[in-house]
């Protein structure tokens with residue numbers, strides 16, 4: 001059997017379910033197995049065989065599996081995804097893109113390797129998606145956007161035209177990053193936030209409903225949008241690792 005049609009999903013948690021569903025929908029892989037240290041070898045996940053822990057990777061490659069995909073998700077840190085990616089590379093695997101058939105990806109978008117694009121997500125013309133990025137269910141990456149390697153645009157989040165993220169950025173569920181805004185590497189945007197200005201690297205930004213902050217900062221619109229820099233834009237300790 002063609003090595004490129006045999007796929008190992010690394011990580012059997014919730015995100016793996018979305019990845020497996022999309023991979024099956026692509027009708028491109030003839031055999032799919034999962035590795036996960038926390039699931040008993042020989043058991044099944046959504047009808048897919050669990051081959052064992054990550055130590056099985058070299059053996060699976062020797063047995064003729066040529067493709068691997070990191071099916072562990074990421075929110076506050078991409079460290080585990082990076083470690084697993086390194087292990088898979090060292091074992092010899094190549095990384096396919098897994099794009100759900102319901103997603104709309106413009107033929108004028110540029111995508112790297114190992115990327116997941118979930119159900120009903122949209123990646124529009126001129127967008128560039130870096131290696132290992134996740135564009136999750138229903139997310140929109142508009143024209144001219146750049147999404148850095150290992151970044152995750154979470155469910156329903158909207159990256160408006162020409163906005164950008166550095167590497168290893170998390171944009172939370174239903175957040176909106178308005179046009180042209182840049183999010184520095186390793187930063188986290190909280191679910192539901194509206195990001196109107198650039199966010200620096202290694203930062204966390206989130207914003208509650210207007211009423212709360214309108215009351216707190218009634219006279220200063222700048223503060224209303226951004227809140228107090230101490231509370232709303234804080235350094236994220238332990239996330240300074242290089243990509």
Ligand SMILES: CC(C)(COP(=O)(O)OP(=O)(O)OC[C@H]1O[C@@H](n2cnc3c(N)ncnc32)[C@H](O)[C@@H]1OP(=O)(O)O)[C@@H](O)C(=O)NCCC(=O)NCCS
Pocket residue numbers: 075076136154155171172173174188189190191192193204205206207208209
């Ligand atoms: C931003 C985030 C990472 C912060 O997590 P945290 O550091 O553990 O923050 P806490 O839960 O301790 O909350 C701290 C404060 O911020 C507020 N807060 C947290 N997240 C917020 C958000 N997204 N919007 C507005 N306020 C938020 C909390 O209400 C709390 O306020 P308080 O101090 O007045 O009680 C997290 O809340 C978040 O939004 N995660 C994204 C979830 C998501 O998108 N999941 C999709 C997975 S596919």
